[in-house]
Amino acid sequence: MKIDGNAVRPGMVIKHQDKLWRATKIQHTQPGKGGAYAQVELKGIRDGTKLNERFRSSEKVERAILQQVEYQFLFTQNDSFVFMHSENFEQLELTSDLVAEDQKPFLTEGINVIIETYEEKPIGIQLPDTIVLEVAEADAVVKGQTATSSYKPAILENNLKISVPPHIEAGTRIVVNTTDKSYVERAKD
Secondary structure: OEEEHHHOOOOOEEEEOOEEEEEEEEEEEOOOOOOOEEEEEEEEOOOOOEEEEEEEOOOEEEEOOOEEEEEEEEEEEOOEEEEEEOOOOOEEEEEHHHOOOOOHHHOOOOOEEEEEEEOOEEEEEEOOOEEEEEEEEEOOOOOOHHHOOOOEEEEEOOOOEEEEOOOOOOOOEEEEEOOOOEEEEEOOO
């Protein structure tokens, strides 16, 4: 499907130079002279290479049509990840190169993810926007520190290090943004 060059958005998969690319960053620029364009940072789906490309609004870009199916993460086996289809219970094994390094810590048993396929071949996964995790370790609160909006380091159950507000203690369940690994709020469960 062809789209305008300025319609590319972060996370979108496009076909460019006979390869599949995922747009990671986009900056729209309107110079004083000449037409507006979008400066797009692309990451290769298969090999992970990066490419910076300019797309003018008059250019057409081929958007890849992906099939998205919900799967449940089961376990890690050797150098691969095993998922189960939510409806027909078929198992699918993905090699570790199809799962991004920053996604791996969030793969906990039972989490639901979206597996994206292109022409019947898996190309990657999409995590939920947020996930609930338990704080394993958190520094003690320094007296008077709560007066300012400061954060303290904490280690979560999946060994991920993030910054949390001073009132969060070890054993507290919190909501974490999977995109930028930031604290969202205390879990409501």
